[in-house]
Amino acid sequence: MYRQGDVLIVALEESAVPPNLLDAPGELRDGRGRLVLALGEVTGHAHAVPGPGRLIREGGVFGPMLLHLPDGGRVVHEEHAVIPLPKGWFRVVRQREYAPGAVRIVAD
Amino acid sequence: MEYVDSWRAVAAATGAADRSAAEDGVRLAYRSAGLAEPEEFVWADSPRAAVGLVRKLNDAGRSVREEVRTRPWAEERRRMYDELGPAGWSALWSATGAQLWETTAALAERIRAGVVAERTEPGELAERGEPPEGEAEVLQPEDESEIRLLLLDAVLGQHDAAWLAAFDGRGDRLDGLAAVARNAGWWWPYERTVVISERPEALHRDEAGRLDRGDGPALSYRDGFALYAWRGMPVPADFLAELTALTPERIRAEENAELRRVMLEFYGYDRYLTESGAEPVHRDETGILWRIALDGDEDVVMVEVVNSTPEPDGTYRTYWLRVPPTTRTAKDGVAWTFGLQGESYAPVRQT
Numbered sequence: 104m105y106r107q108g109d110v111l112i113v114a115l116e117e118s119a120v121p122p123n124l125l126d127a128p129g130e131l132r133d134g135r136g137r138l139v140l141a142l143g144e145v146t147g148h149a150h151a152v153p154g155p156g157r158l159i160r161e162g163g164v165f166g167p168m169l170l171h172l173p174d175g176g177r178v179v180h181e182e183h184a185v186i187p188l189p190k191g192w193f194r195v196v197r198q199r200e201y202a203p204g205a206v207r208i209v210a211d
Numbered sequence: 212m213e214y215v216d217s218w219r220a221v222a223a224a225t226g227a228a229d230r231s232a233a234e235d236g237v238r239l240a241y242r243s244a245g246l247a248e249p250e251e252f253v254w255a256d257s258p259r260a261a262v263g264l265v266r267k268l269n270d271a272g273r274s275v276r277e278e279v280r281t282r283p284w285a286e287e288r289r290r291m292y293d294e295l296g297p298a299g300w301s302a303l304w305s306a307t308g309a310q311l312w313e314t315t316a317a318l319a320e321r322i323r324a325g326v327v328a329e330r331t332e333p334g335e336l337a338e339r340g341e342p343p344e345g346e347a348e349v350l351q352p353e354d355e356s357e358i359r360l361l362l363l364d365a366v367l368g369q370h371d372a373a374w375l376a377a378f379d380g381r382g383d384r385l386d387g388l389a390a391v392a393r394n395a396g397w398w399w400p401y402e403r404t405v406v407i408s409e410r411p412e413a414l415h416r417d418e419a420g421r422l423d424r425g426d427g428p429a430l431s432y433r434d435g436f437a438l439y440a441w442r443g444m445p446v447p448a449d450f451l452a453e454l455t456a457l458t459p460e461r462i463r464a465e466e467n468a469e470l471r472r473v474m475l476e477f478y479g480y481d482r483y484l485t486e487s488g489a490e491p492v493h494r495d496e497t498g499i500l501w502r503i504a505l506d507g508d509e510d511v512v513m514v515e516v517v518n519s520t521p522e523p524d525g526t527y528r529t530y531w532l533r534v535p536p537t538t539r540t541a542k543d544g545v546a547w548t549f550g551l552q553g554e555s556y557a558p559v560r561q562t
Contacts, residue, residue, distance in 0.1 A: 106519070106558040111549040128302045130305065130306055144419060186560055201535050202533065203468070203508075
C-alpha cells in the first residue's frame with residue numbers, strides 16, 4: 104500500500120482482479136505519454152505513471168481504477184516525491200471527504 | 212487524449228468572444244446542416260441577457276438546433292460507435308469526454324439555475340409591467356417553465372467541450388460547432404437569427420473543478436450576471452461579505468447548517484478548534500481526531516493529518532479532513548477517506 108497525497112495505491116493479487124478486466128483495454132495516455140491516476144482540474148498537476156503499464160477504469164470519473172505494471176514503475180506528481188512501485192496489479196483509490204448527505208473527493 | 216487538454220481550456224475559457232470567428236463557425240454549422248446561412252447575429256453579454264433577447268424575437272423563424280447540433284452529433288456518434296465497436300467507443304469516451312463531463316455539465320446546470328432564478332425575480336416582472344406582489348408571487352410558474360424551455364434550446368458553445376473533445380480529429384462535420392465553442396459562449400440557432408452570448412469574464416474553481424471563491428462571484432459575465440459559490444456550494448452574494456468578519460460565536464449562531472459548514476471551512480477548522488477550546492478525541496501514528504459538537508446538527512469530526520512531503524521551506528503542511536461522525540480513532544478516519552477499515556490501512560511509503 105502506497106500513498107501519494109490524495110491517492111492511495113493498494114497492491115492486489117492477480118487472482119483478485121476481476122477476470123473480465125485482466126485484458127480490458129486501458130485508458131489512453133495524456134499528451135506527455137503518461138497514465139494519469141488523478142488530475143487537478145485547475146493547476147493541471149497530476150498523479151501519473153510515466154513508464155510502461157496499463158490503467159483500467161472500473162467505473163465513474165473518480166475511480167476506482169486498476170493499475171497493471173508488468174515491469175514495475177513509479178508514480179510522479181509535481182508537488183510530491185516519486186514513489187517507486189514493484190511489478191504487479193494495484194487498485195488506485197482517490198481520497199474522499201465526508202460531507203453530511205454526500206461524499207466529496209479531496210483535491211490536494 | 213491529446214485533445215482533452217485543449218478542450219479543457221475551451222470549457223474554462225473567459226474573456227471577450229472572437230465574434231467574427233464565432234459567426235464564421237455558425238455559418239459553417241448551418242451550411243454543414245444543409246441550411247441557408249442565418250441573416251442576422253444578435254450578441255448578448257451573458258446567457259441571462261441572451262434569454263431576454265430570445266424572448267423578444269418575433270421574426271427569427273423556427274429553432275434549427277436539431278439540424279445544426281443534435282442530428283449531426285448523433286450521427287457522428289453512431290458512425291464512430293459502428294467504427295470502434297462498443298468497447299472502443301467506451302474507451303474513447305472515457306479518455307476524452309468523460310474527463311470533462313462532470314465539471315462542465317455541473318457548470319452548465321448552475322448557469323441554467325442562475326438564469327431561471329434571476330429571470331423570475333421581481334425586477335424582471337416589473338420590467339414587463341407586472342409589479343411584484345410580495346415574495347410568494349415572485350416565482351411565476353409559467354415564466355419559469357418558458358425560460359427553462361428556452362435554456363434547453365441553447366447550444367452550449369464552450370460548455371459542449373466534453374463531446375467535442377470526443378469527436379475531435381475524427382472528421383470535419385462538426386467543425387462549425389467546434390469553431391463556435393472555441394470562440395464564444397451559449398447560442399440559440401433560429402432560421403434567420405442567431406442569438407449568441409459572450410463568455411464569462413471570470414471563472415474561479417477549486418482543484419476538483421467546482422465553482423469556488425470566497426471574496427466575490429465564482430462566475431461572472433460582463434453585464435453583471437454572476438454565480439456565487441464556495442467549494443461548489445451555491446451561497447448568497449451578501450453571505451460572502453460576512454465571511455471575512457466571522458467569529459466562533461457567529462458560526463455557532465448560524466441556523467442554516469449548510470451555510471454554517473461553509474463558515475467553518477472558510478474560517479478554518481484549525482482556528483475554530485483553537486479558539487473554541489476543542490480538545491482532541493484521539494491521537495495515533497496517522498494523525499489526530501477532533502470533534503466539534505454543534506447544536507441541532509451532527510457533530511463535525513475531523514482528522515488532522517500532516518502532509519508527508521515537506522513544503523519548499525522545509526515545513527510540513529497540516530490539513531484537516533472531515534470524516535463520518537461515528538469515527539472513533541484517527542486511523543479509522545484516515546482509512547475511511549480511502550474507503551478502507553482502520554485495521555487494513557497501512558501504507559509502506561507516503562509522499
